[in-house]
Amino acid sequence: MDHLLHLDRTLDELDPPHWAPPAADATGLVRKVHELRRVPLGALAPADLRTLVSQQVALPYVLPLAVRLLIEEPLLDAYFHEGDLMLATVNAPAPAWILFPDLRAQLRAAITALPEAAVARLPRGGAEDLARFVTPPEMPR
Template sequence: MDPVDHLLHLDRTLDELDPPRWPPPPADATRLVRTVHELRRVPLGAMGAADLRMLVTQRVALPYVLPLAVRLLIEEPLLDAYFYEGDLLLATVNAPPSAWTPLPELAARLRAVITRLPETEVAALPRGAAEELARFSAETGPLG
């Protein structure tokens, strides 16, 4: 079994894993708010890369969402989740440093993925991406 898999609860929803359950969104909620509320009721195993990117950027249930994102990024680091190549990676490295504290092995695996990225591919990412990747690697400590 992959060491990341023990962190996953693919048959359960965020409402089950990350209490309290969220009430329905207000009637005048934005599309983003409605979508995030809906995603909390989707089994984790049914979430796609775009769903994970949205939840990570909105900082929703990160202890459950980050392992899923890293699992995808290990396979395809520059995955185009919705907006552009590498958007899930950049969303993930921009999660608050405190979100990684209980997930040191996961952070180390993501750092390893980042160090293997060819410079030409990093250079093709949006402006500032190389600095964001370097910052993540420095904040989470040395490779171990």
């Protein structure tokens, strides 16, 4: 399924079940994620995608959107710092990428094309996160 065909629909529509409103004492992050599930996919900003990916919400729908942005601008500053969307995306759990081998390959290519100086400016651990994503896992013997 091409998950980019549903840009006019929300995660609550595409990723059942519909989430109930957050509890009255929910954190700001929980409230934000609940709110983002009611926004049409095409209206999600880079910061929204970073939040959803880092919280591992509806990854089959948000990973393709994030990768589409990252292919154009790998070190996009979505909210916190340069490369924050990239780091959230490469840290998505490995099973989330099973549906998207082509997107994963495109993202790997974008990462390997980054200048070393740009990678060195990432927050502590960022270069390692990118290297771990780019390096294929070893096959069990």
